[in-house]
Amino acid sequence: MKLKFEExxxxxxxxxxxxSHQRLKVLEYLVHNQCHPTVEQIYNGLHKEVPTLSxxxxxxxxxxxxxxxxxxVITIEDNExxxxxxxxxxxxxxxxxxxxxxxFNIDIDSFDSGELKNFEIKDKNVYFKGVCSKCLSNTKTNHx
Amino acid sequence: MKLKFEExxxxxxxxxxxxSHQRLKVLEYLVHNQCHPTVEQIYNGLHKEVPTLSxxxxxxxxxxxxxxxxxxVITIEDNExxxxxxxxxxxxxxxxxxxxxxxFNIDIDSFDSGELKNFEIKDKNVYFKGVCSKCLSNTKTNHx
DNA sequence: TTATTAATTTGTAATCATTACAAGTTGATA
DNA sequence: TATCAACTTGTAATGATTACAAATTAATAA
Numbered sequence: 385m386k387l388k389f390e391e392x393x394x395x396x397x398x399x400x401x402x403x404s405h406q407r408l409k410v411l412e413y414l415v416h417n418q419c420h421p422t423v424e425q426i427y428n429g430l431h432k433e434v435p436t437l438s439x440x441x442x443x444x445x446x447x448x449x450x451x452x453x454x455x456x457v458i459t460i461e462d463n464e465x466x467x468x469x470x471x472x473x474x475x476x477x478x479x480x481x482x483x484x485x486x487x488f489n490i491d492i493d494s495f496d497s498g499e500l501k502n503f504e505i506k507d508k509n510v511y512f513k514g515v516c517s518k519c520l521s522n523t524k525t526n527h528x
Numbered sequence: 529m530k531l532k533f534e535e536x537x538x539x540x541x542x543x544x545x546x547x548s549h550q551r552l553k554v555l556e557y558l559v560h561n562q563c564h565p566t567v568e569q570i571y572n573g574l575h576k577e578v579p580t581l582s583x584x585x586x587x588x589x590x591x592x593x594x595x596x597x598x599x600x601v602i603t604i605e606d607n608e609x610x611x612x613x614x615x616x617x618x619x620x621x622x623x624x625x626x627x628x629x630x631x632f633n634i635d636i637d638s639f640d641s642g643e644l645k646n647f648e649i650k651d652k653n654v655y656f657k658g659v660c661s662k663c664l665s666n667t668k669t670n671h672x
Numbered sequence: 673t674t675a676t677t678a679a680t681t682t683g684t685a686a687t688c689a690t691t692a693c694a695a696g697t698t699g700a701t702a
Numbered sequence: 703t704a705t706c707a708a709c710t711t712g713t714a715a716t717g718a719t720t721a722c723a724a725a726t727t728a729a730t731a732a
Contacts, residue, residue, distance in 0.1 A: 402728055404680060423718080438682045443719065445680095459606040463690080463718075477644060488643045495639075499632040500621060502661035511653045517646035546699055548709060567689080582711045587690065589709095607689075607719080 388469075389415050392454055399452050409434050410445045414455065414469035420476070420485045422464050458485070460511045475510035481519035488512075532613075533559050536598055543596050553578050554589045558599065558613035564620070564629045566608050602629070604655045619654035625663035632656075 392411055396403055409430050414421070417429065423446065427439050446467055449455040458466040460478045466485065475490040492508040515523070536555055540547055553574050558565070561573065571586045590611055593599040602610040604622045610629065619634040636652040659667070 402679065404728070406681070436682080440683075440720080441681055457606070459603050462601070462603040462606060462609045465606040465718085477647060477649070479647075480650075486644075486647075490639055495634055500630075500656070502664065503621060503623075503630075503656075503658055504664055505621070505656050505658040506624075507657040509653075509655045509657075511655070512644070512647075512649050513651040513653075514647055514649040520646065520648055546708065548699070550710070580711080584691080584712075585710055609689085 392469075395452070395454060401448060401452060406434065406437060406441050407445050407448070409437070410442060411449070411454070411469075414467060418468070418470055420458055420466040420468050422466055426467070458509075458511075460485070460513070475512065477512040477514070477516070479516035479519055480513060481515055481523075484516065486516060536613075539596070539598055545592060545596060550578065550581060550585050551589050551592070553581070554586060555593070555598070555613075558611060562612070562614060564602055564610040564612050566610055570611070602653075602655075604629070604657070619656065621656040621658070621660070623660035623663055624657060625659055625667075628660065630660060 389412060392415070393403065393408075396407070401407070410426060413426055413429055417425075421429070423439065423442050426446075427437065427442050430437050430442075446455060450457055450467075453471065454469070456468045456471045458468055458476055460466070460476060470487070473490070473492055475488050475492070477486045477488055478484070479486070490510055492510055533556060536559070537547065537552075540551070545551070554570060557570055557573055561569075565573070567583065567586050567590065570590075571581065571583050574581055574586075590599060594601055594611075597615065598613070600612045600615045602612055602620055604610070604620060614631070617634070617636055618631050619636070621630045621632055622628070623630070634654055636654055
């Protein structure tokens with residue numbers, strides 16, 4: 385965790401992005417909360433610690449970090465944008481009952497279909513939806 | 529095309545969804561325009577032919593058809609929901625220059641990772657972003 | 673350490689997609 | 703052809719995101 389945060393700071397400096405207090409706090413929140421939070425969740429989570437924080441700043445910061453490639457946008461549902469500090473190769477599963485988003489390993493690069501051979505692919509996303517194992521067993525219990 | 533439309537009608541009847549004039553027109557539009565249109569595009573495209581059509585009806589219809597499984601929602605970008613009458617197994621590539629969305633073949637079922645073995649997967653989506661071949665060659669030309 | 677300045681933050685207002693709602697209309701059934 | 707629940711419609715409400723301008727601050731150099 386600590387390591388990850390230091391690496392992110394270095395990347396910000398390299399890319400000449402100012403290390404403002406708000407940006408560091410948002411980054412820290414994302415490193416500590418890798419549950420793919422929404423803007424609302426980030427804002428609420430930081431509000432006690434940084435009372436002057438504005439929601440606009442959270443939006444601005446996330447856009448800046450996304451453009452810099454430090455953060456990945458997750459748009460599984462059209463009404464809620466989520467953010468992920470883990471920019472590595474992995475898929476997302478959203479449970480329609482508990483609404484949680486789970487990471488799963490997937491080698492997205494393995495299916496670089498020949499159809500797109502003259503296309504420049506910058507970003508690959510795999511999103512699954514359904515019901516997670518925990519909610520599945522709860523549903524079964526309720527039926528008895 | 530004709531065949532596809534007839535099949536869709538049969539499915540609507542089976543699922544006891546009324547074959548209203550507006551629903552048939554939206555379905556027809558989707559069958560004829562498989563370019564993953566937005567609500568705005570569908571509404572504008574049908575407005576001449578069906579002047580009384582309301583945008584709310586387009587939303588309602590698309591939600592009904594999606595729940596019935598006749599239409600697939602595409603949410604690559606968080607600010608625009610798109611709709612696809614092709615519910616078969618395929619991926620989507622969005623060009624960030626021309627904004628077009630391209631279909632490509634992909635066997636999504638082939639990577640049913642063991643991590644999700646106790647999950648019920650209802651929907652699988654693969655979204656790529658980047659620059660399409662046409663826009664890539666245009667960019668090159670402009671540099672000369 | 674301090675001054676300088678451009679970048680950043682902040683709060684409010686604006687925008688845009690989508691949904692809620694209630695009154696009018698219509699498709700399917702008998 | 704009558705009936706009625708389902709559907710459509712227009713307007714208003716909602717909610718996420720962005721625009722904007724004034725106040726603040728991080729980074730640089732003296």
